[in-house]
Amino acid sequence: MALPATELRSVLAGYADRGVFRGIDDGKATGDVVEFNFMWHGRRPLRCVLAEPAITLRDFLHAMPARSDICQDLRDFVKGLNDPALPEHRGVDPSRASVTTTVRNQRLSLVVTTIDGDYVYATRKLVFAAHEIWLRLQSEWVHYVWEEFGTSME
Structure with missing residues (x-):
């Protein structure tokens, strides 16, 4: 794995070690592209x-x-x-x-x-x-979070 992919995996693993993410994989390289999968908010794995x-x-x-208000x-x-x-x-920066x-x-x-x-x-x-997007969704777009992530409205 090239240095940028190793650095990326290391940072993501650090978050997983602290319990922020769950189940990060070792990554899959296809040509010049590397994809890592892990769980964060919700039931779907995230693709990095x-x-x-x-x-x-x-x-x-x-x-x-x-063209929706939430997307804008x-x-x-x-x-x-x-x-x-x-x-x-x-x-x-x-x-x-x-x-x-x-x-x-x-x-x-x-x-x-970069x-x-x-x-x-x-x-x-x-x-x-x-994370900042997640916080914004929870404060400004509660219905979206409720519908897409199945979280409580409270």
């Missing part, structure tokens, strides 16, 4: 795909029509994480990486692209952005 220089949580959120809100929210005025711990979203077949993917080649930083910021 490394295709240098990008790391993607592929199909992170389902039932996400591209999350896109704007993620775009805001790239604001250089944010403190380091609240955003992504635009000289080191950028975070974006894509939507395909009503599935939102979260993408962090600018400086630091895959440890990029992986940590991917997890940070995913």
